[in-house]
Amino acid sequence: MQWEVVIGLEIHTQLATQSKIFSGSATTFGSEPNTQASLVDLGMPGVLPVLNEEAVRMACMFGLAIDAEIGPRNVFARKNYFYPDLPKGYQISQMDLPIVGKGHLDIALEDGTVKRIGVTRAHLEEDAGKSLHEDFNGASGIDLNRAGTPLLEIVSEPDMRSAKEAVAYVKAIHALVRYLGICDGNMAEGSLRCDCNVSIRPKGQTEFGTRCEIKNVNSFRFIERAINSEIQRQIELIEDGGKVIQETRLYDPNKDETRSMRSKEEANDYRYFPDPDLLPVVIEPALLDSIRASLPELPTQKVERFQAQYGLSAYDANVLAASREQADYFEQVAKVGGDAKLAANWVMVELGSLLNKLGLDIDESPVSADQLGGMLLRIRDNTISGKIAKTVFEAMAAGEGDADAIIDSKGLKQVTDSGAIESMLDDMLAANAEQVEQYRAADEAKRGKMFGFFVGQAMKASKGKANPAQVNQLLKAKLEG
Secondary structure, eight states: OOEEEEEEEEEEEEOOOSBOSSSSOBOOTTOOTTSSOOTTTTTOTTOOOOOOHHHHHHHHHHHHHTTOOBOSEEOOEEEEOOOTTOTTSEEEEOOSSOSBOSEEEEEEOTTSOEEEEEEEEEEEEEOOOEEEOSSSTTSOEEEOSSTTOEEEEEEEOSOBOSHHHHHHHHHHHHHHHHHHTSOOOOTTTTSEEEEEEEEEEETTOOSOOOOEEEEEEOSHHHHHHHHHHHHHHHHHHHHTTOOOOOEEEEEETTTTEEEEEEEOOOGGGGTOEEOTTSOOEEOOHHHHHHHHHHOOOOHHHHHHHHHHHHOOOHHHHHHHTSSHHHHHHHHHHHHHHSOHHHHHHIIIIIIHHHHHHHTOOGGGOSSOHHHHHHHHHHHHTTSSOHHHHHHHHHHHHTTOOOHHHHHHHHTOOOBOOHHHHHHHHHHHHHHTHHHHHHHHHSOHHHHHHHHHHHHHHHHHHTTTOBOHHHHHHHHHHHHHO
């Protein structure tokens, strides 16, 4: 039987506010346990929450960026459940009247097509604390520093049909919230976490199958692996005569499998009701107009501009616009170097390879955008060849200075004097007289293959410094002559 996969995602995004959503406690990551938890965060009797206005503004920014409806009146509710890292015994969240309603996000797929993914809603809530299971002699510790950190939970429609589509969507959300500056997107620190709802159904069936939720997956690679593992589990279960049970599961990356965590709760299990300590939030049109005017250029807009302004392919534009830092770096290289396509190739290939090897982000690059742009100028004015440029780039990465200084200190300037190149070619051809005779006696097809040998010998003789275009032109004339 052929199966169709149905995937919906819930992405928990920690908002980059300086203080928590209902208290003045700091939100800095990595502080000593329980040093950033106030009486409000600890749920002490008699304390009252006060809403962080900046969290509301950031949620509105996201809603406008995905062309969503912004709830003119949104309400906070209490979501009741008992867990050690939830000191109040309930989580303040939003249920019936969220701040962000229906919207959408377009994602670029590997085959170059664009698919629109619906966003059901995005609502504000407070994060819980964190349970720690190491170094407590078999017991668990509770760190409440994270309790009360503002979250924007982004709930998609079940519009994705493969793990790769799901990853593309998460990457698009990740890029968007970083462009907006509302989240640092650091998945390793838990700033962006994903719950994956996965079900399968026979192809052609319109009714959804029973879904399972994979909780708190925190890397793009693990999202893809967890979804594919769960798909395989459900297919095997049904084909063996079993039934999928709606439940919450955890992904174990070491075993590459999901395992049952608990039965899946329904909304009524949480006994939602409006929080009596918090008034409804009313969003005035004037506030939305102000926020809309402050929005930066968004990833999809940047991709379109890169194609129109620089003549880049859709693929190259998407890669370069994947992060705001990379897009800015590329544009500075193109501005200094004067050739956008050459800049795109160097940023994506050589620089990308270097950063991957060193495990660095682009804002930590040992080669600045101005340095790389300056090197591209030397390629364009024929001071160095593309091959020599790789040597210059390696030296820049090693901290040996900018391109001009390296070219001078290492004597890498390209030979463009026609007389000097001709003399070098004459010596090289004389040393390979037998191959020259074979070339002249060969037919056109064989000559094409043999020509590369002479080019290689010429570049070797010049130690890579001869201008390749001149070498090709002069060499062809001499061989044909």
